[in-house]
Amino acid sequence: MFEEVLSRLGIDATNPNPGVFAGAWSDSTSGETLTSVNPATGEPIAQVFTASRPDYERAIESAREAFAAWRILPPPQRGEIVRQIGNALREAKDDLGLLVTLEAGKIRSEGLGEVQEMIDMCDFAVGLSRQLYGLTIASERPSHRMFEQWQPLGPVGCITAFNFPVAVWAWNAAIALVCGNPVVWKPSELTPLTAIAVQRIVNRVLEPQGWAGLLNLVVGGREVGQWLAADERLPLISATGSTAMGKSVATTVAGRLGRSLLELGGNNGLIVTESANLDLALRAVLFAAVGTAGQRCTTLRRLIVHRSVVDRFVPRLVQAYRSIQPGSPWDDGVLLGPLVRESAVEQFESAVAAAKSQGGEVLCGGRRIDRPGYYVEPTIIRMPKQSEIVKRETFAPILYVLAYDSLDNAIALHNLVPQGLSSAIFTDRFQDAERFLSALGSDCGIANVNIGTSGAEIGGAFGGEKETGGGREAGSDAWKAYMRRQTCTLNYGDSLPLAQGVRFEV
Numbered sequence: 197m198f199e200e201v202l203s204r205l206g207i208d209a210t211n212p213n214p215g216v217f218a219g220a221w222s223d224s225t226s227g228e229t230l231t232s233v234n235p236a237t238g239e240p241i242a243q244v245f246t247a248s249r250p251d252y253e254r255a256i257e258s259a260r261e262a263f264a265a266w267r268i269l270p271p272p273q274r275g276e277i278v279r280q281i282g283n284a285l286r287e288a289k290d291d292l293g294l295l296v297t298l299e300a301g302k303i304r305s306e307g308l309g310e311v312q313e314m315i316d317m318c319d320f321a322v323g324l325s326r327q328l329y330g331l332t333i334a335s336e337r338p339s340h341r342m343f344e345q346w347q348p349l350g351p352v353g354c355i356t357a358f359n360f361p362v363a364v365w366a367w368n369a370a371i372a373l374v375c376g377n378p379v380v381w382k383p384s385e386l387t388p389l390t391a392i393a394v395q396r397i398v399n400r401v402l403e404p405q406g407w408a409g410l411l412n413l414v415v416g417g418r419e420v421g422q423w424l425a426a427d428e429r430l431p432l433i434s435a436t437g438s439t440a441m442g443k444s445v446a447t448t449v450a451g452r453l454g455r456s457l458l459e460l461g462g463n464n465g466l467i468v469t470e471s472a473n474l475d476l477a478l479r480a481v482l483f484a485a486v487g488t489a490g491q492r493c494t495t496l497r498r499l500i501v502h503r504s505v506v507d508r509f510v511p512r513l514v515q516a517y518r519s520i521q522p523g524s525p526w527d528d529g530v531l532l533g534p535l536v537r538e539s540a541v542e543q544f545e546s547a548v549a550a551a552k553s554q555g556g557e558v559l560c561g562g563r564r565i566d567r568p569g570y571y572v573e574p575t576i577i578r579m580p581k582q583s584e585i586v587k588r589e590t591f592a593p594i595l596y597v598l599a600y601d602s603l604d605n606a607i608a609l610h611n612l613v614p615q616g617l618s619s620a621i622f623t624d625r626f627q628d629a630e631r632f633l634s635a636l637g638s639d640c641g642i643a644n645v646n647i648g649t650s651g652a653e654i655g656g657a658f659g660g661e662k663e664t665g666g667g668r669e670a671g672s673d674a675w676k677a678y679m680r681r682q683t684c685t686l687n688y689g690d691s692l693p694l695a696q697g698v699r700f701e702v
């Protein structure tokens with residue numbers, strides 16, 4: 197089955213695939229390869245040539261050339277090209293979704309959901325292409341008109357993580373394109389095949405129309421990401437990944453006074469109050485904590501439960517966890533697939549050991565599963581307090597449970613971690629919900645009531661505070677990060693009054 201899908205997506209399972217797409221040119225000259233591995237089996241899927249520095253230069257030049265023409269195309273015409281990309285993705289949805297499952301280990305419906313998110317982003321961007329509004333501002337000077345307009349920024353460097361191997365690219369690429377900017381994409385070295393498949397799909401739309409240089413791909417490791425971060429020809433670097441990566445990229449980009457858009461680690465909490473609908477909370481916690489094998493930036497990692505309900509709620513949760521059977525992500529009915537690599541299993545094991553040494557009681561799970569691939573048990577650990585390990589993001593299905601006595605105490609616990617991405621409260625008391633959403637409440641970029649922490653819609657601006665990096669992507673007015681704001685004042689009178697009443701006459 198996989199061979200056919202790979203071949204339909206233009207992936208060669210026998211020979212190394214080109215890892216650089218620069219305009220109509222695709223190849224690599226480095227001679228070095230990396231191997232994409234199936235996390236469900238640990239077996240290789242295919243090989244990819246990585247980008248050499250000359251290959252990288254070619255991709256940047258291709259983006260720069262495309263920028264010269266693309267930036268003057270009216271935005272709705274740019275939107276028309278993005279519409280066609282969205283349609284091409286629609287046609288490839290089943291195959292591409294399966295490749296996401298194969299390469300990232302997500303279950304089938306999540307693999308398909310990821311491609312749907314790409315399509316949704318294209319649709320959103322098409323509408324946006326007619327709505328890049330600027331304000332008209334009252335001028336203090338007679339016969340003057342003041343307004344602001346938004347101009348394209350230039351080629352955007354896009355560094356993405358393994359866990360959303362294609363959706364995060366779409367968040368960036370669809371918006372960057374309608375804003376007038378080409379993109380140079382460096383995908384995760386763990387998921388290069390999905391990136392190549394996407395590139396082949398978009399090239400079928402772009403090449404016949406002479407726009408191949410708009411979307412470029414450079415496969416490689418951290419070093420290639422560092423080339424992007426340091427490159428003055430890229431006014432914006434959008435980087436998604438760990439906080440350690442974000443600190444490195446942010447420092448490099450700031451050193452050249454470039455702009456960075458950071459989507460980094462999360463350590464998301466959910467508060468269950470005394471009045472919560474526990475049936476609803478149970479379902480939400482399961483999806484948020486176990487979905488994607490705990491490998492979402494928005495995965496629920498900290499469950500903060502009122503002391504009066506903790507002994508009713510947590511045993512039900514443990515029972516539900518025990519009913520989840522890990523399995524091959526492409527099999528029907530499977531809800532829990534593998535972690536991405538052996539190193540992720542080791543991090544899981546070391547976090548469980550650290551939690552135990554910090555007083556944690558493992559209520560279920562806690563071990564790796566003895567089968568090929570990188571499987572671990574979904575794990576719940578009751579913690580006496582929010583110790584050091586709880587404040588860290590471990591990219592695995594570990595849920596720490598903490599009890600609280602007052603809502604103020606719960607919110608303080610909730611906010612007392614370095615990350616600030618997603619947050620939730622389950623309550624049927626509107627005062628508690630409003631407090632959680634007030635300035636005294638959650639300090640995260642995303643705050644939900646009676647909804648889990650993961651599974652955001654694309655219509656809102658996505659991102660978080662503190663060590664999550666402060667970036668906002670996808671919907672709302674996140675597009676402004678991809679454009680240059682220009683304030684314009686036009687004098688249609690025949691005198692030259694100065695602002696603030698300043699007189700300067702000879």
Ligand code: NAD
Nearest residue numbers: 357358383384418421422437438441444459460461462493
């Ligand atoms: P990672 O940081 O290991 O790698 C992410 C990307 O950054 C890869 O392409 C990698 O090659 C590149 N990279 C690594 N170090 C770099 C450096 N110094 N300079 C330039 N590029 C560098 O992350 P990962 O393991 O692929 O993904 C998991 C992490 O991503 C988690 O922390 C997760 O929370 C985070 N994430 C955040 C969001 C969000 O929107 N906030 C979304 C998805 C994932």
